[in-house]
Amino acid sequence: MLKTHVKENNRRPVINTQLQNYIESLIKRNVYEHDIICSKCRSRIRRELQSQTLVDVATDDDENCAQGLPGPAEVISPKTLQLSISSTSKSHRRCIICKKENTRRHRLVVVPKESATQALIDKGIFISTNSRCCPDHLIGKYFKQNSLKTVQKSSSSSYFNRTDISELLERTRAVIKDTGKLNFDISSSLSDDDYVNLTGLTRKQFDAVALHVKDLRNSEVRSVRTCLAILLVKLRTGLSNSILSTLFSLKYHQIRRAVHSTRESLIQSFVPSFLGFNHITHQEFSQKHTTPTAKTLFANDNDGTAIFVLDGTYLYIQKKLVSPISKDDI
Ligand SMILES: [Zn+2]
Ligand SMILES: [Zn+2]
Structure with a gap:
């Protein structure tokens, strides 16, 4: 095949890419569009290819597999x-x-x-x-x-x-x-200490919170874990979106969107079950989460009294340089 002495009327061009790939794998050299093949070889290879595709489909018992199968344009070169x-x-x-x-x-x-x-x-x-x-x-x-x-x-x-x-x-x-960027998807990419330093959560805690971010879509550029990491790093470090975009190798607007949508998602699915008055019963709170000292000091050792401390923390958020609100307004 592919010899120049093939008779003029018997020459066939190798235009089909499937055919081209298969011949390449057989003769171990590149095949180009202007190469020719005799009609006999061509039909033989055609038959071989067809039977191969049939075998592949037949050996697979699961319909899910059809998604993973290469289309007819691709050809599977033998595993040699x-x-x-x-x-x-x-x-x-x-x-x-x-x-x-x-x-x-x-x-x-x-x-x-x-x-x-x-x-x-x-x-x-x-x-x-x-x-x-x-x-x-x-x-x-x-x-x-x-x-x-x-x-x-x-x-x-x-x-x-x-x-x-x-x-x-x-x-x-x-x-x-991608090694230069912060990657929260590949476990080897960050150490346990990195997790704590960057997000304030241990790796296990991070995994647990990530399970609660449900209604967020995984996309090519950013996974759910990346989105959560962006929000947590921002909360912990107060870094600007532009610096975060460098750290995570993302665009500025992608950081902004990630912060926004992760916050919404956490408010929806995480906060109600872990924060606020409604996530815990009065009894559980007064019995398990009130310190003995507070009980003695404020409630005469009464088990049914709930005592909690309110604390406030400032969270620095980014403000536009040109902003109608001045510092005095805040
Ligand atoms: Zn031939
Ligand atoms: Zn399994």
Whole structure:
């Protein structure tokens, strides 16, 4: 194939990209649009490609998988390269973390690419495309800390194809490119002390609060965790939005929006259950949250009396340089 001595009337151009990719993987060199192939080879490869796609669809038992399958324009180059990178089990039926089976009641989801990269960077374990896991191992697109700890390798080496390797490089590159910014999504990115210094919360506390930020949309540029971090860092440090935008590698307006929407979300879903008079009963408060000293001093050791201290703290907020309100008005 692809020889110049192919008869004039028998030459066929390689215009189809699928065909082009497949021939490239067969002959291990670049194939260009002006290259030709004889009609016999062309139809043979066509048939081979078609049967390959059919096999891929047939071996997959779950309808969810259709989302992850490459479209007909892409072609799967064979996994021929063996590297000593450990990988998780190849089964699409079981969760790669807890091995639970996919059933109608317990639906597994395709492991997001971001968390696969996270596992590779943190643990050195490769998770192949279309692997599944239970949805509760994830926060947004990333694995939870304890889920990541339990990811187990099933083999110490794995087979890769060209797509795997180029994707792997591309995604690792993206992570390295982002190392300068504060990243609250990848656990290895910040230490436990960093969490306390930046947000005033420990990593565990941060995780807990992040679970309550529900009605906020995860987006490409900023995750729920990033939004929460932006708000907390702002509250703790009082840094201006422009400095925050540098720290988080985001645009000024994205910081502003993140602060606004996270605050709204916390007011909706977090505050009512943890702050204010309504989140706790009078009895629980007077019995468990009133100090013995206060009880003796103010209530003659009466268990039913609730005593609380009101305290005020100033929160510095940004004000426009040109503002109609002067300092004297505040
Ligand atoms: Zn030929
Ligand atoms: Zn699981």
